[in-house]
Amino acid sequence: MIKAIAGTKDILPVDIQKWTFLENLVHRILTNFNYKEIRTPVFEETKLFKRGIGEATDIVSKEMYTFIDRSETSITLKPEMTASVVRALIEHSLDKQQQLNKLYYLAPMFRQERPQAGRFRQFHQFGVEAIGSTSPILDAENIVIAYMILSELGLKNLTLKINSLGIPSSREKYKDLLRNYLSDRVNELSEESQNRLNTNILRLFDSKNERDQAIMKDAPVLLDHLDEESLRHFNDVKELLSKADIPYEVDPRLVRGLDYYTHTTFEILSESVGAQSALCGGGRYDLLVKEIGGRDVPGVGFAAGIERILLACENEGVLPDNKNMIDYYIVRLDKELDKEVFEIATKLRDDNKTVEVDYSQRSVKAQMREANKFGAVKVLMVGGEEFERGKAVLKEMNTGEQKEVEISDFMKS
Protein backbone atom coordinates (compact mmCIF):
# COMPACT_ATOMS: atom_id res chain seq x y z
CA MET A 1 0.00 0.00 0.00
CA ILE A 2 1.29 3.43 -0.90
CA LYS A 3 1.02 5.74 2.07
CA ALA A 4 1.34 9.45 2.61
CA ILE A 5 4.90 10.59 3.20
CA ALA A 6 6.01 10.71 6.83
CA GLY A 7 4.97 13.91 8.49
CA THR A 8 2.25 14.64 5.96
CA LYS A 9 -1.42 14.13 6.54
CA ASP A 10 -4.62 13.77 4.59
CA ILE A 11 -7.33 16.12 5.71
CA LEU A 12 -10.38 13.90 5.36
CA PRO A 13 -14.02 14.93 4.94
CA VAL A 14 -14.65 14.36 8.66
CA ASP A 15 -11.99 16.96 9.53
CA ILE A 16 -12.70 19.51 6.87
CA GLN A 17 -15.40 21.44 8.73
CA LYS A 18 -12.94 22.44 11.41
CA TRP A 19 -10.52 23.70 8.82
CA THR A 20 -13.04 25.76 6.92
CA PHE A 21 -14.40 27.13 10.19
CA LEU A 22 -10.96 28.36 11.20
CA GLU A 23 -10.18 29.61 7.71
CA ASN A 24 -13.40 31.59 7.60
CA LEU A 25 -12.66 33.08 11.00
CA VAL A 26 -9.22 34.15 9.84
CA HIS A 27 -10.62 35.78 6.72
CA ARG A 28 -13.31 37.55 8.70
CA ILE A 29 -11.12 38.97 11.44
CA LEU A 30 -8.34 40.05 9.12
CA THR A 31 -10.85 41.74 6.90
CA ASN A 32 -12.06 43.63 9.96
CA PHE A 33 -8.51 44.84 10.51
CA ASN A 34 -8.32 45.73 6.82
CA TYR A 35 -5.55 43.30 5.95
CA LYS A 36 -5.43 42.06 2.35
CA GLU A 37 -4.82 38.44 1.46
CA ILE A 38 -1.73 37.51 -0.53
CA ARG A 39 -0.86 34.16 -2.12
CA THR A 40 2.61 33.27 -3.27
CA PRO A 41 3.97 30.12 -4.97
CA VAL A 42 4.70 27.07 -2.83
CA PHE A 43 8.29 27.10 -4.01
CA GLU A 44 10.91 29.79 -4.42
CA GLU A 45 14.55 30.08 -5.34
CA THR A 46 16.60 28.63 -2.52
CA LYS A 47 18.67 31.74 -2.08
CA LEU A 48 15.62 33.74 -1.02
CA PHE A 49 15.32 31.68 2.13
CA LYS A 50 19.05 31.59 2.74
CA ARG A 51 19.00 35.35 2.88
CA GLY A 52 15.55 35.81 4.38
CA ILE A 53 15.83 33.29 7.17
CA GLY A 54 19.58 33.01 7.58
CA GLU A 55 22.04 30.27 6.64
CA ALA A 56 22.94 29.63 10.25
CA THR A 57 19.40 28.73 11.30
CA ASP A 58 18.25 25.15 11.71
CA ILE A 59 15.52 25.77 9.17
CA VAL A 60 17.94 26.61 6.39
CA SER A 61 20.83 24.39 7.40
CA LYS A 62 18.96 21.14 7.86
CA GLU A 63 15.22 21.34 7.40
CA MET A 64 14.47 22.61 3.91
CA TYR A 65 13.08 20.58 1.03
CA THR A 66 15.53 21.68 -1.63
CA PHE A 67 16.07 20.25 -5.09
CA ILE A 68 17.57 21.17 -8.43
CA ASP A 69 14.98 21.51 -11.17
CA ARG A 70 15.47 20.70 -14.86
CA SER A 71 16.92 24.08 -15.60
CA GLU A 72 19.55 23.65 -12.90
CA THR A 73 17.92 26.12 -10.52
CA SER A 74 17.96 25.37 -6.83
CA ILE A 75 14.35 25.35 -5.67
CA THR A 76 13.00 25.15 -2.13
CA LEU A 77 9.50 24.40 -0.88
CA LYS A 78 8.74 27.35 1.34
CA PRO A 79 9.54 26.64 4.99
CA GLU A 80 7.93 29.92 6.10
CA MET A 81 6.09 32.76 4.50
CA THR A 82 7.71 36.04 5.44
CA ALA A 83 10.53 35.83 2.92
CA SER A 84 8.06 35.05 0.13
CA VAL A 85 5.78 37.91 1.05
CA VAL A 86 8.66 40.35 1.19
CA ARG A 87 9.93 39.06 -2.15
CA ALA A 88 6.51 39.65 -3.71
CA LEU A 89 6.29 43.08 -2.14
CA ILE A 90 9.62 44.11 -3.61
CA GLU A 91 9.01 42.46 -6.99
CA HIS A 92 5.69 44.25 -7.48
CA SER A 93 6.77 47.48 -5.80
CA LEU A 94 3.90 47.30 -3.36
CA ASP A 95 5.99 49.36 -0.98
CA LYS A 96 6.09 52.19 -3.52
CA GLN A 97 2.38 52.11 -4.25
CA GLN A 98 1.49 52.80 -0.68
CA GLN A 99 3.27 53.60 2.54
CA LEU A 100 1.93 50.70 4.54
CA ASN A 101 1.00 47.23 3.27
CA LYS A 102 -1.10 45.16 5.62
CA LEU A 103 -1.04 41.62 4.24
CA TYR A 104 -2.19 38.21 5.40
CA TYR A 105 -1.91 34.67 4.13
CA LEU A 106 -3.00 31.14 4.74
CA ALA A 107 -0.77 28.53 3.17
CA PRO A 108 1.09 25.21 3.45
CA MET A 109 4.73 25.18 4.59
CA PHE A 110 7.36 22.44 4.40
CA ARG A 111 10.13 21.50 6.79
CA GLN A 112 11.88 18.15 7.05
CA GLU A 113 11.89 17.76 10.82
CA ARG A 114 11.12 14.69 12.88
CA PRO A 115 7.34 14.68 13.23
CA GLN A 116 5.77 14.76 16.67
CA ALA A 117 2.64 16.04 18.35
CA GLY A 118 1.75 19.34 16.69
CA ARG A 119 4.58 19.15 14.20
CA PHE A 120 4.38 18.00 10.62
CA ARG A 121 6.56 18.16 7.54
CA GLN A 122 3.81 19.75 5.55
CA PHE A 123 1.91 22.05 7.84
CA HIS A 124 -0.29 25.09 7.45
CA GLN A 125 0.07 28.57 8.75
CA PHE A 126 -1.90 31.72 8.64
CA GLY A 127 -0.14 34.92 9.42
CA VAL A 128 0.18 38.59 8.74
CA GLU A 129 2.90 40.97 7.63
CA ALA A 130 2.48 44.70 8.16
CA ILE A 131 5.22 46.30 6.13
CA GLY A 132 6.01 50.00 5.98
CA SER A 133 5.69 51.41 9.46
CA THR A 134 7.68 51.46 12.69
CA SER A 135 4.64 52.25 14.78
CA PRO A 136 4.30 50.14 17.94
CA ILE A 137 0.57 50.23 17.23
CA LEU A 138 1.18 47.65 14.52
CA ASP A 139 3.17 45.45 16.89
CA ALA A 140 0.24 45.54 19.27
CA GLU A 141 -2.28 45.10 16.46
CA ASN A 142 -0.53 41.90 15.36
CA ILE A 143 -0.77 40.51 18.84
CA VAL A 144 -4.41 41.55 19.16
CA ILE A 145 -5.25 39.79 15.89
CA ALA A 146 -3.60 36.56 16.97
CA TYR A 147 -5.16 36.71 20.40
CA MET A 148 -8.59 37.54 19.03
CA ILE A 149 -8.63 34.60 16.65
CA LEU A 150 -7.55 32.15 19.32
CA SER A 151 -10.01 33.47 21.88
CA GLU A 152 -12.85 33.50 19.43
CA LEU A 153 -12.27 29.80 18.82
CA GLY A 154 -12.95 29.36 22.51
CA LEU A 155 -9.43 28.41 23.51
CA LYS A 156 -8.44 28.79 27.14
CA ASN A 157 -5.11 28.15 28.78
CA LEU A 158 -3.34 30.66 26.58
CA THR A 159 -0.21 32.52 27.61
CA LEU A 160 1.10 35.52 25.72
CA LYS A 161 4.80 36.10 26.11
CA ILE A 162 6.51 39.21 24.83
CA ASN A 163 10.03 40.52 24.75
CA SER A 164 12.09 43.18 23.04
CA LEU A 165 15.34 42.60 21.19
CA GLY A 166 15.98 46.30 20.73
CA ILE A 167 18.11 47.25 17.77
CA PRO A 168 21.34 45.58 16.62
CA SER A 169 23.72 48.23 17.98
CA SER A 170 22.46 48.04 21.55
CA ARG A 171 22.06 44.30 21.21
CA GLU A 172 25.70 43.88 20.21
CA LYS A 173 26.81 45.93 23.16
CA TYR A 174 24.72 43.74 25.38
CA LYS A 175 26.12 40.56 23.85
CA ASP A 176 29.61 41.76 24.69
CA LEU A 177 28.46 42.29 28.23
CA LEU A 178 27.06 38.77 28.34
CA ARG A 179 30.22 37.25 26.85
CA ASN A 180 32.18 39.12 29.44
CA TYR A 181 30.00 37.75 32.21
CA LEU A 182 30.45 34.22 30.90
CA SER A 183 34.12 34.47 30.03
CA ASP A 184 35.52 32.82 33.14
CA ARG A 185 32.77 30.21 33.36
CA VAL A 186 32.77 28.90 29.82
CA ASN A 187 34.10 25.52 30.89
CA GLU A 188 31.24 25.03 33.30
CA LEU A 189 28.67 25.34 30.54
CA SER A 190 27.19 22.31 28.80
CA GLU A 191 28.72 21.38 25.48
CA GLU A 192 25.58 22.52 23.71
CA SER A 193 25.69 25.92 25.32
CA GLN A 194 29.38 26.33 24.58
CA ASN A 195 28.57 25.85 20.91
CA ARG A 196 25.91 28.50 21.12
CA LEU A 197 28.33 31.05 22.49
CA ASN A 198 29.29 31.92 18.95
CA THR A 199 26.21 30.99 16.98
CA ASN A 200 23.37 32.32 19.10
CA ILE A 201 24.43 33.42 22.52
CA LEU A 202 20.99 34.70 23.51
CA ARG A 203 19.70 31.15 23.45
CA LEU A 204 21.81 30.25 26.46
CA PHE A 205 18.94 31.49 28.58
CA ASP A 206 16.82 28.74 27.07
CA SER A 207 19.03 25.84 28.13
CA LYS A 208 17.36 23.03 30.01
CA ASN A 209 20.64 22.02 31.61
CA GLU A 210 20.50 22.79 35.33
CA ARG A 211 24.07 23.99 35.59
CA ASP A 212 23.55 26.31 32.65
CA GLN A 213 20.44 27.69 34.27
CA ALA A 214 22.27 28.36 37.49
CA ILE A 215 24.92 30.28 35.63
CA MET A 216 22.43 32.23 33.57
CA LYS A 217 20.30 33.12 36.55
CA ASP A 218 22.51 36.06 37.47
CA ALA A 219 23.50 37.00 33.95
CA PRO A 220 22.68 40.48 32.67
CA VAL A 221 19.38 40.70 30.82
CA LEU A 222 18.95 42.39 27.45
CA LEU A 223 15.86 44.26 28.60
CA ASP A 224 17.97 46.15 31.13
CA HIS A 225 20.33 47.30 28.42
CA LEU A 226 17.98 48.54 25.73
CA ASP A 227 18.61 51.92 24.18
CA GLU A 228 16.16 54.64 25.05
CA GLU A 229 14.13 54.45 21.85
CA SER A 230 13.76 50.67 22.01
CA LEU A 231 12.63 50.91 25.59
CA ARG A 232 10.02 53.49 24.66
CA HIS A 233 8.79 51.30 21.81
CA PHE A 234 8.51 48.32 24.13
CA ASN A 235 6.65 50.32 26.77
CA ASP A 236 4.23 51.56 24.13
CA VAL A 237 3.49 48.02 23.04
CA LYS A 238 2.84 46.96 26.61
CA GLU A 239 0.57 49.93 27.20
CA LEU A 240 -1.40 49.18 24.03
CA LEU A 241 -1.85 45.56 25.08
CA SER A 242 -3.23 46.71 28.39
CA LYS A 243 -5.66 48.98 26.60
CA ALA A 244 -6.82 45.96 24.59
CA ASP A 245 -7.25 43.99 27.82
CA ILE A 246 -4.77 41.38 26.75
CA PRO A 247 -2.74 39.83 29.56
CA TYR A 248 0.92 39.27 28.83
CA GLU A 249 4.11 38.03 30.40
CA VAL A 250 7.46 39.60 29.69
CA ASP A 251 9.90 36.80 28.94
CA PRO A 252 13.51 37.87 28.38
CA ARG A 253 14.31 34.43 26.96
CA LEU A 254 12.09 34.94 23.91
CA VAL A 255 14.64 35.50 21.15
CA ARG A 256 15.03 35.35 17.39
CA GLY A 257 18.39 34.39 16.03
CA LEU A 258 19.07 36.89 13.31
CA ASP A 259 20.19 40.45 13.16
CA TYR A 260 17.33 41.86 11.16
CA TYR A 261 14.88 41.07 13.94
CA THR A 262 14.29 44.14 16.04
CA HIS A 263 12.18 45.29 18.94
CA THR A 264 9.11 43.20 19.69
CA THR A 265 9.00 39.42 19.71
CA PHE A 266 6.01 37.48 20.93
CA GLU A 267 4.57 34.00 21.24
CA ILE A 268 1.23 32.64 22.31
CA LEU A 269 1.52 29.30 24.08
CA SER A 270 -1.15 26.75 24.85
CA GLU A 271 -1.13 24.18 27.62
CA SER A 272 -3.49 22.02 25.63
CA VAL A 273 -1.08 20.68 23.05
CA GLY A 274 2.07 18.63 23.53
CA ALA A 275 5.59 19.87 23.91
CA GLN A 276 5.26 22.02 20.79
CA SER A 277 3.16 24.51 22.66
CA ALA A 278 3.67 27.66 20.59
CA LEU A 279 0.47 28.27 18.64
CA CYS A 280 1.85 31.37 17.07
CA GLY A 281 4.91 33.54 17.11
CA GLY A 282 6.17 36.67 15.52
CA GLY A 283 7.79 40.00 15.91
CA ARG A 284 9.27 43.03 14.25
CA TYR A 285 11.84 42.81 11.47
CA ASP A 286 12.79 46.34 10.54
CA LEU A 287 15.92 45.28 8.64
CA LEU A 288 14.63 42.29 6.69
CA VAL A 289 13.25 43.98 3.59
CA LYS A 290 16.56 45.63 2.91
CA GLU A 291 18.37 42.36 3.54
CA ILE A 292 16.32 40.67 0.83
CA GLY A 293 17.13 43.45 -1.59
CA GLY A 294 14.39 45.98 -1.16
CA ARG A 295 14.36 49.47 0.20
CA ASP A 296 14.84 50.20 3.85
CA VAL A 297 11.29 49.42 4.94
CA PRO A 298 10.33 48.26 8.44
CA GLY A 299 7.85 45.48 9.14
CA VAL A 300 6.18 43.37 11.75
CA GLY A 301 4.31 40.08 11.49
CA PHE A 302 3.46 36.71 12.94
CA ALA A 303 2.64 33.18 11.87
CA ALA A 304 0.27 30.72 13.51
CA GLY A 305 0.25 26.94 13.13
CA ILE A 306 -3.15 25.71 12.06
CA GLU A 307 -2.59 22.05 12.98
CA ARG A 308 -1.52 23.09 16.45
CA ILE A 309 -4.49 25.37 16.90
CA LEU A 310 -6.89 22.67 15.79
CA LEU A 311 -5.14 20.20 18.09
CA ALA A 312 -5.63 22.58 21.00
CA CYS A 313 -9.28 23.01 20.02
CA GLU A 314 -9.65 19.24 19.88
CA ASN A 315 -8.11 18.76 23.32
CA GLU A 316 -10.17 21.52 24.87
CA GLY A 317 -13.36 20.26 23.26
CA VAL A 318 -14.20 23.56 21.65
CA LEU A 319 -15.37 23.74 18.02
CA PRO A 320 -18.73 21.93 18.31
CA ASP A 321 -18.95 19.33 15.57
CA ASN A 322 -22.02 20.60 13.82
CA LYS A 323 -23.10 17.60 11.80
CA ASN A 324 -24.20 18.73 8.41
CA MET A 325 -27.77 18.18 7.28
CA ILE A 326 -29.11 17.79 3.79
CA ASP A 327 -32.33 19.40 2.63
CA TYR A 328 -33.84 16.46 0.77
CA TYR A 329 -33.44 12.76 0.31
CA ILE A 330 -35.53 11.40 -2.51
CA VAL A 331 -36.74 7.86 -1.98
CA ARG A 332 -37.58 5.90 -5.09
CA LEU A 333 -40.56 3.68 -4.30
CA ASP A 334 -40.60 1.90 -7.65
CA LYS A 335 -37.38 0.61 -9.06
CA GLU A 336 -38.04 1.89 -12.58
CA LEU A 337 -38.37 5.55 -11.52
CA ASP A 338 -34.64 6.33 -11.38
CA LYS A 339 -34.77 8.83 -14.21
CA GLU A 340 -37.75 10.69 -12.80
CA VAL A 341 -36.01 10.95 -9.43
CA PHE A 342 -32.90 12.19 -11.16
CA GLU A 343 -34.94 14.90 -12.86
CA ILE A 344 -36.56 16.08 -9.63
CA ALA A 345 -33.21 16.03 -7.77
CA THR A 346 -31.59 18.11 -10.48
CA LYS A 347 -34.33 20.71 -10.30
CA LEU A 348 -34.05 20.93 -6.51
CA ARG A 349 -30.27 21.26 -6.68
CA ASP A 350 -30.70 23.96 -9.27
CA ASP A 351 -32.90 25.65 -6.67
CA ASN A 352 -29.91 25.63 -4.26
CA LYS A 353 -31.04 22.65 -2.20
CA THR A 354 -28.75 19.88 -0.97
CA VAL A 355 -30.22 16.65 -2.29
CA GLU A 356 -29.23 13.00 -2.09
CA VAL A 357 -30.69 9.98 -3.88
CA ASP A 358 -30.08 6.24 -3.93
CA TYR A 359 -27.76 4.96 -6.63
CA SER A 360 -28.08 1.21 -6.30
CA GLN A 361 -31.70 0.14 -6.47
CA ARG A 362 -31.96 -0.43 -2.76
CA SER A 363 -35.07 -1.15 -0.75
CA VAL A 364 -37.22 1.64 0.63
CA LYS A 365 -36.02 0.74 4.11
CA ALA A 366 -32.39 1.04 3.06
CA GLN A 367 -33.10 4.40 1.47
CA MET A 368 -34.85 5.65 4.59
CA ARG A 369 -31.95 4.53 6.75
CA GLU A 370 -29.58 6.42 4.55
CA ALA A 371 -31.83 9.50 4.59
CA ASN A 372 -31.63 9.39 8.36
CA LYS A 373 -27.88 8.90 8.35
CA PHE A 374 -27.39 11.96 6.17
CA GLY A 375 -29.60 14.02 8.43
CA ALA A 376 -32.18 14.72 5.73
CA VAL A 377 -34.66 17.38 6.82
CA LYS A 378 -37.23 16.15 4.33
CA VAL A 379 -37.75 12.97 2.41
CA LEU A 380 -39.64 13.00 -0.87
CA MET A 381 -41.09 9.61 -1.79
CA VAL A 382 -41.71 9.13 -5.45
CA GLY A 383 -43.72 6.25 -6.91
CA GLY A 384 -46.86 4.16 -6.69
CA GLU A 385 -50.34 5.36 -7.36
CA GLU A 386 -49.54 8.89 -6.16
CA PHE A 387 -47.03 9.16 -8.94
CA GLU A 388 -49.76 8.21 -11.47
CA ARG A 389 -51.73 11.19 -10.14
CA GLY A 390 -48.72 13.50 -10.44
CA LYS A 391 -48.11 13.51 -6.71
CA ALA A 392 -45.44 12.41 -4.23
CA VAL A 393 -45.26 12.00 -0.46
CA LEU A 394 -43.25 14.58 1.46
CA LYS A 395 -42.08 13.53 4.93
CA GLU A 396 -40.71 15.83 7.63
CA MET A 397 -38.08 13.70 9.31
CA ASN A 398 -38.06 15.32 12.75
CA THR A 399 -41.83 15.08 13.26
CA GLY A 400 -42.53 12.09 11.05
CA GLU A 401 -45.41 14.02 9.55
CA GLN A 402 -46.11 13.39 5.89
CA LYS A 403 -48.41 14.74 3.22
CA GLU A 404 -49.06 14.57 -0.49
CA VAL A 405 -47.54 17.22 -2.71
CA GLU A 406 -47.70 18.02 -6.41
CA ILE A 407 -44.58 16.82 -8.20
CA SER A 408 -44.94 19.73 -10.59
CA ASP A 409 -44.28 22.11 -7.66
CA PHE A 410 -40.79 20.66 -7.45
CA MET A 411 -40.20 20.95 -11.14
CA LYS A 412 -40.51 24.71 -11.31
CA SER A 413 -37.21 26.44 -11.94
Next chain:
RNA sequence: GUGGGUGUAGCUCAGUUGGUUAGAGCGUCUGGUUGUGGCCCAGAAGGCCGUGGGUUCAAGUCCCAUCAUUCACCCCA
Protein backbone atom coordinates in the same frame (compact mmCIF):
# COMPACT_ATOMS: atom_id res chain seq x y z
C1' G B 1 20.35 13.51 13.86
C1' U B 2 19.53 11.17 19.25
C1' G B 3 16.35 8.47 22.78
C1' G B 4 11.67 5.89 24.49
C1' G B 5 6.68 3.65 23.34
C1' U B 6 3.47 1.03 19.90
C1' G B 7 2.22 -2.25 15.35
C1' U B 8 -4.04 -7.92 15.79
C1' A B 9 -10.79 -6.34 11.20
C1' G B 10 -12.36 0.29 8.19
C1' C B 11 -11.89 2.52 13.68
C1' U B 12 -10.92 1.68 19.22
C1' C B 13 -8.89 -2.37 21.44
C1' A B 14 -9.03 -7.78 24.08
C1' G B 15 -6.10 -12.20 23.27
C1' U B 16 -3.82 -15.77 30.27
C1' U B 17 2.66 -19.09 32.05
C1' G B 18 3.70 -20.11 23.91
C1' G B 19 -1.20 -24.95 22.90
C1' U B 20 -6.93 -26.62 18.31
C1' U B 21 -10.88 -23.27 13.17
C1' A B 22 -7.94 -15.28 16.20
C1' G B 23 -12.34 -12.23 19.42
C1' A B 24 -15.46 -7.81 21.23
C1' G B 25 -17.59 -2.92 20.65
C1' C B 26 -18.36 0.72 17.00
C1' G B 27 -18.83 1.29 11.69
C1' U B 28 -20.47 -0.98 6.83
C1' C B 29 -24.16 -4.17 4.28
C1' U B 30 -28.73 -7.25 4.41
C1' G B 31 -33.14 -8.75 6.74
C1' G B 32 -37.10 -8.40 10.78
C1' U B 33 -43.93 -9.74 4.99
C1' U B 34 -46.84 -5.13 0.33
C1' G B 35 -44.23 1.67 0.34
C1' U B 36 -41.23 4.45 5.75
C1' G B 37 -35.67 6.32 9.29
C1' G B 38 -33.76 6.78 14.46
C1' C B 39 -34.27 2.49 19.27
C1' C B 40 -34.31 -2.79 19.30
C1' C B 41 -33.42 -7.83 17.25
C1' A B 42 -31.12 -11.40 13.69
C1' G B 43 -27.44 -12.29 10.19
C1' A B 44 -23.30 -11.25 6.72
C1' A B 45 -18.95 -9.32 4.80
C1' G B 46 -14.22 -7.89 6.53
C1' G B 47 -7.59 -10.30 9.44
C1' C B 48 -0.49 -13.44 5.58
C1' C B 49 -1.73 -10.77 13.94
C1' G B 50 3.43 -4.58 9.91
C1' U B 51 7.52 -7.39 7.11
C1' G B 52 11.74 -10.89 7.13
C1' G B 53 14.51 -14.30 9.81
C1' G B 54 15.36 -17.31 14.34
C1' U B 55 14.08 -20.53 18.88
C1' U B 56 10.35 -24.56 19.59
C1' C B 57 6.76 -30.55 18.59
C1' A B 58 3.94 -25.83 18.50
C1' A B 59 4.64 -18.45 17.85
C1' G B 60 -0.41 -13.19 17.60
C1' U B 61 2.44 -14.44 22.20
C1' C B 62 9.67 -15.43 23.06
C1' C B 63 14.52 -13.47 20.44
C1' C B 64 16.95 -10.57 16.38
C1' A B 65 16.58 -7.42 12.28
C1' U B 66 13.81 -4.16 9.34
C1' C B 67 9.88 -0.89 8.11
C1' A B 68 5.96 2.08 9.76
C1' U B 69 3.93 4.98 13.42
C1' U B 70 3.94 7.79 17.87
C1' C B 71 6.05 10.76 21.91
C1' A B 72 10.24 13.50 23.55
C1' C B 73 15.15 16.10 22.74
C1' C B 74 17.05 19.84 19.15
C1' C B 75 14.43 23.68 16.80
C1' C B 76 10.20 25.88 15.58
C1' A B 77 4.18 27.53 14.09
